Amino acid sequence: MRPPIRDIAVVAFGQTDHRRTSDEQSEVEMLMPVLHEVLDATGLKTADIGFTCSGSSDYLAGRAFSFTMALDGVGAWPPICESHVETDGAWALYEAWTKLLTGEADTALVYAYGKSSPGSVRDVLTRQLDPYYVAPLWPDSVALAALQARALIDAGDTDEPALARIAVRSRRAAAGNPHAQLRGPDVPVGDYVVNPLRTGDCPPIGDGAAAVILAAGDRARELCERPAWIRGIDHRAEAHSLGVRDLTDSPSARLAAENAGAFERPVDTAELHAPFTAQEVVLRKALRIGDGVCVNPSGGPLAANPIMAAGLIRVGEAAARIHRGDSRRALAHATSGPCLQQNLVAVLEGEDR
């Protein structure tokens, strides 16, 4: 991988309060305040944005072309330069990053949203699986994550008390995050959902949205006191069939991290998109995250997991810590697909002036 040919930074981040249901709101209504938040933070107007890119899923919305409604909220008039990915918004951020690299735009608005509340998300996610051989069996997302957790326990990489500690640490950290859905030290470990995963090992199901603004070079410095520079970003996929993968490892996350330059110098913060406790064990190993690194200070996806936005939120949370001066070099990770099939890693840095 070659180093990026242009310096690009996250200059603003906003997210909704994540909630179990948002019946009274459409996706557009949920998204609008977040878009205004990041535009207001930078003083930009829609017309100032060079490129807009979003991530969402028709299967969550229950209708085709669901992203077109969100576009109405963005205010695409006069017409805008715009694109959409049918996956987590972290990949929309990646597409926007490449657009800015070409020099065709200096600023980009990236947003993502997902409402899991209208359906049964465990059932919905089974539709992601091989449609001929696996999906007809309806193996749900918790069951697949439990397979992964069991493989880790069998390999001696973790045990149930260690998983419980990850859950407690995450929700305790989320006590300081006003947007989190599940927070505080008193969230119970609970009963088994699918052995060995208990309710506490699983993410809350909820609705939410997030937005990020990217800017290049001096434009980033104009828009933000302390931009979070993207030193590297890469994403990699693994095979789909769980039977051909080693579920205790994540070679795709490791490769993405290597290409993003994550191993060149230690990071002080990591925001990991590990919706299930056991997946943090996999990622810590693959991404070589030591004990000194502050992992998921936001509470991570165990505290709020709006599907399609949760990965973008990891990048946003890491950037926000740099904006606030709480981090100098942070790693952000996003995932897509069953048992961490696809992984994205971004390395963000603050700039000493």
Place this chain on the structure above:
Amino acid sequence: MTDTTKTTHKEPVAVVGIGQTKHVAARRDVSIAGLVREAARRALDDAELNWPDIDAVVIGKAPDFFEGVMMPELYLADALGAVGKPMLRVHTAGSVGGSTALVAANLVASRVHGTVLTLAFEKQSESNAMWGLSLPVPFQQPLLAGAGGFFAPHVRAYMRRTGAPDTVGSLVAYKDRRNALKNPYAHLHEHDITLEKVQASPMLWDPVRYSETCPSSDGACAMILTDRAGAARSPRPPAWMLGGAMRSEPTLFAGKNFVSPQAGKDCAADVYRQARITDPRREIDAVEMYVPFSWYEPMWLENLGFADEGEGWKLTEAGVTELDGDLPVNMSGGVLSTNPIGASGMIRFAEAALQVRGQAGEHQVEGARKVLGHAYGGGSQFFSMWLVGAEPPTR
């Protein structure tokens, strides 16, 4: 850190491989994975490359409900050789095939990757697109029975505004279906087609007749995009990207021009600016545009600047857009002859590239040097276009 000047960053992008499946109503002999693999393999063969030569995969398709698989790229990672590689899934409605190619081109232009496989597909036989588009959503205006019902009133508006004779649509369909006979990959091969048959076909959505409507197809289209170094190794002449752009506008708003949307005009203007085209009618040799209903040919001729407002139908009527005309349009037979929805935009882009590479076989336009590929989607609101040339860009 300093921010260096803008345009100097961009790496020129070349198309060195093109592959598509024989488009048909139902490919029951292959899975979705088998379908995309076939197109990808043909693109690799055309470029004389193999899977390890590919740095990243960019895949596009229209709504996931069309096959009933959520985010199918996850399941397709193996078939597309994407294991251990970046794989990006684009979805921008009907324009997606074009947008997907442009996102892939950006990976090369930004120098993130050297050689990228881009692919778009639809396997409509797995489900039913018309009803996949028509899921009832509370408090939102229903699309009713598919896309034809949505677009027919806009065609009627065009006819009223321009005073075009009722027969123009049938001329487009008759031409495109005849062009398809020269394209071995086209879905519809109606050897006994006559203008009278088109004009006598049943009325579906007045004024759009059955024979003026796109079919439902299973198919995939793939391209290999690469940088200058990759193009230098190409065994066949590359097509060079001279300009590419996307534009979006809202679905519905007061004052929207459904006949000639502003986003389409802006998108074309951006492409022409990049490619230094000042007179598209004179400087562009042929156009492969997204015409799912026959009347969209004259409508897009105006929207893209090939004819003045109200004059597009005159080019069609005068035979200018015929394969041997002065400005051939839809040499491949177009969307009217082949419509695997998610792939339809990329097939337009690929046909433009085939033409400037001189690889279009029986539907080759003699001496085509600059050809426009065009796609649109949603409620005439998403546009993606590229202009490709036989020569590399001069800057």
